[in-house]
Amino acid sequence: MKNLSLLISTVFLMFTANSFAQGNDKGLLEKSIPEVQLKNTVGDVINTAKLHNDGKPMIISFWATWCTPCKKELNTIHDLYIDWQDETGVRLVAVSIDDNKTASRVVPYVDSKSWEYEILLDPNGDFKRAMGVNNVPHTFLIDGNGKIVYSHNNYAPGDEYELYDHVLELTEEK
Amino acid sequence: MKISKILASSLLLCLGSTVLSQGSISGNMESTFQYLLDDEKIDAEQPDEKALINSYVNVNYRNSGFKAGMRLEAYLPAILGYPDRFDGAGLGYRYVGYENDLVDVTVGNFYEQFGSGLIFRSYEDRALGVDNMMNGVSLNLRPYKGVTIKTVYGRQRFSFTEGSNVYTDGIVRGADAEINFNQWFPKLASSNFRVSAGGSFVSKYQEDNNTQLVLPENTGAYGGRMEVAYKKFFINGEYIIKEQDPSQDNGYIYNYGKGLLLNAGYSQKGLGIVVSAKSIDNMSFRSDREAALQDATIGFIPALTKTHTYNLAATLYPYASQPNGEVAYQADVIYKIKRGTKLGGKYGTDVSLNFSTAYAPVQNTSNVNPLDSTRVAYDSKLFDADDQLYWRDFNVSIKRKLNKKWTLKGSYFNISMNNDVLKLTDAKGIIESHIGVLDVQYKINRKNTIRAELQGLWTIDNKDRGDWATFLVEYTISPDWFFSALIQSNYGNPVEEDQIHYPMVVVGKIWGATRLQVGYGRQNEGLFCVGGICRQVPSSNGLTVSFTHSF
Numbered sequence: 001m002k003n004l005s006l007l008i009s010t011v012f013l014m015f016t017a018n019s020f021a022q023g024n025d026k027g028l029l030e031k032s033i034p035e036v037q038l039k040n041t042v043g044d045v046i047n048t049a050k051l052h053n054d055g056k057p058m059i060i061s062f063w064a065t066w067c068t069p070c071k072k073e074l075n076t077i078h079d080l081y082i083d084w085q086d087e088t089g090v091r092l093v094a095v096s097i098d099d100n101k102t103a104s105r106v107v108p109y110v111d112s113k114s115w116e117y118e119i120l121l122d123p124n125g126d127f128k129r130a131m132g133v134n135n136v137p138h139t140f141l142i143d144g145n146g147k148i149v150y151s152h153n154n155y156a157p158g159d160e161y162e163l164y165d166h167v168l169e170l171t172e173e174k
Numbered sequence: 175m176k177i178s179k180i181l182a183s184s185l186l187l188c189l190g191s192t193v194l195s196q197g198s199i200s201g202n203m204e205s206t207f208q209y210l211l212d213d214e215k216i217d218a219e220q221p222d223e224k225a226l227i228n229s230y231v232n233v234n235y236r237n238s239g240f241k242a243g244m245r246l247e248a249y250l251p252a253i254l255g256y257p258d259r260f261d262g263a264g265l266g267y268r269y270v271g272y273e274n275d276l277v278d279v280t281v282g283n284f285y286e287q288f289g290s291g292l293i294f295r296s297y298e299d300r301a302l303g304v305d306n307m308m309n310g311v312s313l314n315l316r317p318y319k320g321v322t323i324k325t326v327y328g329r330q331r332f333s334f335t336e337g338s339n340v341y342t343d344g345i346v347r348g349a350d351a352e353i354n355f356n357q358w359f360p361k362l363a364s365s366n367f368r369v370s371a372g373g374s375f376v377s378k379y380q381e382d383n384n385t386q387l388v389l390p391e392n393t394g395a396y397g398g399r400m401e402v403a404y405k406k407f408f409i410n411g412e413y414i415i416k417e418q419d420p421s422q423d424n425g426y427i428y429n430y431g432k433g434l435l436l437n438a439g440y441s442q443k444g445l446g447i448v449v450s451a452k453s454i455d456n457m458s459f460r461s462d463r464e465a466a467l468q469d470a471t472i473g474f475i476p477a478l479t480k481t482h483t484y485n486l487a488a489t490l491y492p493y494a495s496q497p498n499g500e501v502a503y504q505a506d507v508i509y510k511i512k513r514g515t516k517l518g519g520k521y522g523t524d525v526s527l528n529f530s531t532a533y534a535p536v537q538n539t540s541n542v543n544p545l546d547s548t549r550v551a552y553d554s555k556l557f558d559a560d561d562q563l564y565w566r567d568f569n570v571s572i573k574r575k576l577n578k579k580w581t582l583k584g585s586y587f588n589i590s591m592n593n594d595v596l597k598l599t600d601a602k603g604i605i606e607s608h609i610g611v612l613d614v615q616y617k618i619n620r621k622n623t624i625r626a627e628l629q630g631l632w633t634i635d636n637k638d639r640g641d642w643a644t645f646l647v648e649y650t651i652s653p654d655w656f657f658s659a660l661i662q663s664n665y666g667n668p669v670e671e672d673q674i675h676y677p678m679v680v681v682g683k684i685w686g687a688t689r690l691q692v693g694y695g696r697q698n699e700g701l702f703c704v705g706g707i708c709r710q711v712p713s714s715n716g717l718t719v720s721f722t723h724s725f
Contacts, residue, residue, distance in 0.1 A: 031198055031199075031725075034200060034236050035236065042368055042403070043370045043401065044356075044357070065481075068483050099297075101477060101479075102480075104448050104450060105448055107441055108446025108448050110441075111441030111442060112442075112443070112444055112446035113508075123291070124295065130200065130234055131724075132232065132234070132725060134724065152686055153687050153724065154684045154689060156650035156653065157650065158623065158652025161621075161652070162652060162653040
């Protein structure tokens with residue numbers, strides 16, 4: 001217990017020292033997408049750190065086929081997606097955390113709903129853990145430089161407007 | 175001595191901090207606090223401490239290929255549903271590793287999965303209290319494009335006692351290779367075919383601690399998998415054989431185990447179809463032969479059933495896969511009736527159908543001499559099912575958006591569950607139930623939505639606990655508030671004093687990636703979905719506060 005508190009205080013000190021040393025450049029907590037190897041729906045291995053959208057905003061949304069609010073969110077965005085893409089060029093990557101109990105349902109579900117999103121499979125929660133996700137749905141917004149600028153852990157009808165407002169902010173900043 | 179070591183490493187850490195400042199940190203925290211009351215009706219007892227708390231903080235650090243992380247856990251004491259051997263506060267998970275395009279090495283704790291997980295899956299499902307993480311070393315290689323080799327070596331977490339991890343005695347080691355042929359052969363890449371295949375080997379070692387039997391100390395398991403897809407058709411399967419593995423689960427028999435999983439599907443715009451089959455025989459595979467429940471599992475056997483989310487369908491008669499043997503099938507159809515048609519309405523109508531069933535396997539004992547010394551208990555064949563039903567579920571749901579304001583969803587479930595096998599309650603034999611759910615959503619305006627669910631469950635012949643009803647109202651203010659009230663009632667219980675009501679109110683506030691939820695009331699156990707999040711919760715009566723945050 002004593003050792004543990006020592007360790008914790010050290011880590012804390014380190015952070016504090018760092019935040020002073022940082023200035024305005026790039027904070028430790030300035031989060032970019034961690035590197036995890038995930039498969040897409042055709043079995044290609046994708047390095048998540050290399051996900052990008054040519055300088056335009058990108059949404060990463062964690063979902064599962066058994067998660068009703070997740071499906072609501074992605075189906076709602078699906079109806080708006082054409083307009084969103086026209087206006088901002090935003091791209092959505094939907095990361096399924098379905099494990100093997102439900103993983104075979106992912107592709108048929110996605111196809112039947114005609115989602116145009118890029119789908120990645122995270123059956124053992126590696127990317128979920130690396131991104132600090134507690135529960136689904138959890139949606140992240142990434143700016144053109146690969147920096148995570150906004151995230152939201154929930155879905156209630158109307159949240160898509162909040163998300164899109166943030167997307168618009170990013171495109172207007174340019 | 176120990177302190178000076180820590181100080182030295184701290185110094186090193188501090189020196190390294192300038193380097194560290196280049197990297198990035200991410201993580202999350204979760205705290206669940208319960209203040210519980212006595213409630214004789216639902217057999218809930220107030221613990222001596224009155225209050226319980228589980229807390230976790232994860233921190234991951236990454237810097238140009240280098241990675242390290244830890245999780246601190248605290249159970250003071252553990253919330254309901256967790257074994258009481260989870261106690262204290264301390265370091266529950268830590269690792270250091272390095273990753274580039276070729277190698278990915280991790281020393282310390284890690285999670286990994288081979289193929290579908292049937293042969294090896296170490297994973298965390300905190301809500302369910304599952305955490306069979308490895309403690310050891312994992313080395314993954316990607317030597318060629320489309321080829322992934324994974325190796326693991328370590329002991330599995332069994333418990334967390336007095337603030338530190340307790341690992342199983344058994345050692346688990348394994349290797350897995352997977353090839354995506356489309357990335358190998360240009361001809362295949364340009365065709366409509368996709369082919370990938372993989373193979374795994376996993377072995378466990380545990381000392382023979384039995385005085386009566388000669389137990390195999392090393393048990394191997396091996397198998398392969400393949401996926402072939404053509405345009406929008408796919409078929410995949412995995413077959414695993416496990417060598418002699420006498421354990422408490424299988425009654426110390428010396429049979430080999432085998433497991434086969436098959437999935438096939440087709441999809442197009444507006445239509446998705448999946449059929450699955452599973453044949454399992456003697457496939458309980460743990461790093462401790464005496465472990466039970468969710469402890470120390472090496473392989474993961476998925477239940478071939480739909481994961482229901484409506485309270486009554488999800489929580490009362492769920493199915494759990496039977497590692498000692500089962501033959502199971504499932505079919506799923508997702509269909510969208512086109513918008514603008516008579517049946518489809520203005521926005522189209524979503525229809526989903528699902529059927530799943532599981533039977534006992536035939537275990538043929540006629541060729542087996544029970545008195546010989548082999549302790550091979552029976553013969554069995556893949557997909558050779560007995561008449562004994564374990565589970566059957568037919569369900570259909572239809573969802574339709576009527577206009578900008580109203581969305582309706584109606585669902586029906588017919589669930590039969592063999593309680594002699596699953597033993598969820600005291601009732602004998604098969605419990606069959608009809609469940610109906612009406613889900614109505616009304617969007618008041620852009621930000622405010624109200625949703626209600628009316629659910630009923632009727633058991634055939636008023637068996638077990640008889641009839642149930644649930645009524646839920648949920649009010650959400652996007653993006654940051656939700657309010658919900660729920661009452662689940664066992665109004666039709668044949669025993670009058672067991673006609674219990676479970677009222678519950680929940681309020682939640684969301685600040686981006688931070689979420690605070692306060693609930694008060696009686697709660698039945700099961701998969702509980704409220705305010706846009708689903709999680710597994712045990713039964714209780716009292717106050718529950720949960721806080722989650724990501725950074």
